[in-house]
Amino acid sequence: MTDGTDRAAHGIEDIRAAVGRGRAAGRSWAALGARERRTALLRWKRALASRADEFAEVIAAETGKPVHDARSEVLLTLVHLDWAARNASRVLGRRRVRPGLLSVHQRALLAYRPLGVIGVIGPWNYPLYTPMGSIGYALAAGNAVVFKPSELTPGVGVLLARSFGEAVPDHADLLLTVTGPGSTGAALAGADGPAGVDKVAFTGSPGTARKVAAACAATLTPLLAECGGKDAVLVAADADLDAAADAIVWGAMSNAGQTCAGVERVYADASVHEALCARVVSRARALVPGDAYGPLTLPSQLGVVERHVKEALVDGGTAELGGPDGLRSRLPGPVVLSRVPEDSPAMTEETFGPVVVVNPVRDMDEAVERANASAYSLGAAVFTRSKAAGLALAERLHSGAVSVNSVLGFAAIPSLPFGGAGESGYGRIHGEEGLRAFAAPHSVTVRRFAPAVDLMSFATAREKAARAVELGRKLHARF
Structure with a gap:
């Protein structure tokens, strides 16, 4: 048994x-x-x-x-x-x-x-x-x-x-x-x-x-x-777009997107959004389902993925690659969407399929705001050529873990804790x-010697104890 x-x-x-x-x-x-x-x-x-x-x-x-x-x-x-x-x-x-x-x-x-x-x-x-x-x-x-x-x-x-x-x-x-x-x-x-x-x-x-x-x-x-999560990737105007696109496609499509800290949302500076989309589409189109990744393990998940894609398009989003027609089997093709409204299920609910949304933002301040607006708070990533800017952005993200110029970098480092908050859980x-x-935790104290004033004894004169307490109060008031 x-x-x-x-x-x-x-x-x-x-x-x-x-x-x-x-x-x-x-x-x-x-x-x-x-x-x-x-x-x-x-x-x-x-x-x-x-x-x-x-x-x-x-x-x-x-x-x-x-x-x-x-x-x-x-x-x-x-x-x-x-x-x-x-x-x-x-x-x-x-x-x-x-x-x-x-x-x-x-x-x-x-x-x-x-x-x-x-x-x-x-x-x-x-x-x-x-x-x-x-x-x-x-x-x-x-x-x-x-x-x-x-x-x-x-x-x-x-x-x-x-x-x-x-x-x-x-x-x-x-x-x-x-x-x-x-x-x-x-x-x-x-x-x-x-x-x-x-x-x-x-x-x-x-x-x-x-x-x-x-x-x-x-x-x-x-x-x-x-x-689980609804992890976001932030792509700054100065980012290496080829590196970002490569990481986004792997983070979104590996294991057919069935990764709790996988990439589901991308916020790219408007000045590089179109170029990034083209690179993401090019890499995703080259993937062969069944070789690059396997099927959706849970049969019912196909319905969730299909609903998210359909509603994203109805809500005004654009299918840069793939769409509902490619989601009719448990081995779906990759889907890349763009300009999907932030209140669409593809942006608010965990999709858990080979789907990624790449949306333009005014700047990284707006990207941080949108990334943090999610009910999930598990992982995130930032792409920028400036290490200082990358760390600064990472500190502003509410997720439990952030990778700079990579995705899911924290998963392979056993000394780093992993977890989130909100809908991503706790602990x-x-x-x-x-x-x-x-x-x-198990706390132990061992008395080494008798203190000059024992505040944990009725044998200590009250006046003596009072003087010791007042001395301690004055020290804490001063320093």
């Missing part, structure tokens, strides 16, 4: 059993110490690397994406698992912190402890890389994990749990997979009563995230939610924040 040998629809009792097994395994895992956990996780990483082709084939078979895309996904997974394993001790290990003048007689120590069992609900678009941003970091932080993969990609979750058990057999129950439809994920979050997990990490749509949040709220179970995976997301 939960060791990945069965793909049946698992219910609440199956999940509770898996959580119980994980909790028992987690106790011995936490007791190992950081060095031993690092060794075990790096052993698993090497096993995953040696089985990269096997994982890529399963990913490709379940999602439809080309094998070369799936292999890249496996590589990104390895990069993040390696970083989490090697940095957990540094980030989460005990360290001294300054106690301050008032508590100079105390030694202040801070460390992080595992939460226990983490429930991870994964998506189908990147069925290995995305959930491993939670799974790998949670394991490195000393937790056990119960993983519910998308019902569209159960084989990846099954293989992942099996590979862990084979690489780290003494701790096989640390990573257990439960499979099934959305109701299985809801049960893991606690919709059918407490499942016993200590935190849930969810990736999916904002609507589903709200349901998961409601289920978690019943037991005050913390939730980390990554819910962070990856990096130091990603490790701390699956750990609880």
